[in-house]
Amino acid sequence: MGAVGGTGRTVRVVIADDEPLIRAGIRMILTSDPGIEVVAEAGNGREAVDLARSHQPDVVLLDIQMPVLDGLTALGELRRAVPSARALILTTFGEKENVLRALSQGGAGFLLKDSAPGELIGAVRAAAAGDAYLSPAATRHVVDQLASGKAAARGEEARRRVAELSERERGVLALLGEGLSNADAGRRLHMSEATVKTYVSRILAKLECDNRVQAALLARDAGL
Numbered sequence: 001m002g003a004v005g006g007t008g009r010t011v012r013v014v015i016a017d018d019e020p021l022i023r024a025g026i027r028m029i030l031t032s033d034p035g036i037e038v039v040a041e042a043g044n045g046r047e048a049v050d051l052a053r054s055h056q057p058d059v060v061l062l063d064i065q066m067p068v069l070d071g072l073t074a075l076g077e078l079r080r081a082v083p084s085a086r087a088l089i090l091t092t093f094g095e096k097e098n099v100l101r102a103l104s105q106g107g108a109g110f111l112l113k114d115s116a117p118g119e120l121i122g123a124v125r126a127a128a129a130g131d132a133y134l135s136p137a138a139t140r141h142v143v144d145q146l147a148s149g150k151a152a153a154r155g156e157e158a159r160r161r162v163a164e165l166s167e168r169e170r171g172v173l174a175l176l177g178e179g180l181s182n183a184d185a186g187r188r189l190h191m192s193e194a195t196v197k198t199y200v201s202r203i204l205a206k207l208e209c210d211n212r213v214q215a216a217l218l219a220r221d222a223g224l
Contacts, residue, residue, distance in 0.1 A: 011036045011128040014055060016048035016074070017063040017090065022113070026061065026090075029117045036124060045069025045077075052082045058128040059108070064091040075107055086127040109133030119181075131211075158221035161207055169206070170224060172199040176212050177219030 013030060015038055017023045023041050030036045039055045042048040046068040052060050060078060062071035069077070075087050086108035108127040111120065126133040162170060175185040182196040189196070200212060209215045 011059060011124060012039045012055065012057040013037065013124060014040045014042065014048060014051050014057045014060045014085075016042040016045065016051075016061060016066065016071070018043050018066045019063075022063070026120070029120055030124060032117070033121050033125075036121065043067075045071060045074030048074050049077045049081055052078055052085050056082060057085055059124050060085050060087045061090050061111075061124070062087055064089060086130070088123055088127050088133065122181075155221050155223065158218050159223070161218060162222040162224065164206055165203065169199060169203050172196060173203055173207075173215060173219045174224035176200065176203075176216045177224055179216065 013036060015023050015026050015030075017026070020043075023043075027038045027041070030038055039057055040051040042051050044067045045062070048060060048062060048066075049069070060082075062074055062078075064071040066074070071089055071091070075089065078085060078087055088109045088111055089107050090111055090113055092113045108131075109123055111123050111133070115123075123133040162173065165173065171189060172185060175188060180188065182200065183193045185191075186193045186196045191199075200215075204210070204212070204215055207215055207218055209218065
């Protein structure tokens with residue numbers, strides 16, 4: 001069996017999408033990983049919350065556009081009803097306001113439906129392990145929106161904080177600002193994904209950032 005954070009426990013998932021074909025495709029992708037089990041499927045946000053309450057999954061995949069309760073509204077209820085479940089928002093749209101709302105309401109990540117199968121599996125595993133996950137495209141949306149306005153005021157502070165990093169750490173941080181995944185950053189820098197992950201953890205600690213999105217914003221403000 002696959003592990004949740006190395007515990008050897010299978011990642012249990014609820015899929016919520018009002019299109020049966022989409023749910024079937026997601027199920028097929030996720031169950032191709034022997035360490036992931038789809039425990040239930042919901043056709044609307046209300047069902048998603050109820051099923052999560054019943055099954056106590058590790059991760060809930062929530063489509064934004066659903067009847068009865070949309071994904072973002074369901075997210076708020078899910079956080080109250082099953083606080084241990086990590087919610088990943090799925091959408092075909094890349095609207096910046098949806099990304100920001102999902103993050104502000106405690107979502108564990110934001111994934112576009114046209115993401116590669118490996119990215120979907122990686123996002124579910126990252127969420128189950130307690131990490132925040134944003135697709136590279138979603139990261140760029142957040143960075144572009146939040147980086148607008150008051151740039152000069154933030155820039156000086158960002159440059160001061162980034163100056164504490166080594167040259168290699170600044171290089172990794174710059175790629176976070178571009179929205180690259182650890183694997184893509186590793187290919188760009190000719191480093192292993194594990195090495196990049198170590199650098200990212202070190203960077204977050206030095207910069208006192210809670211997640212890679214905050215670090216990406218800092219990179220943009222610093223002009224990296």
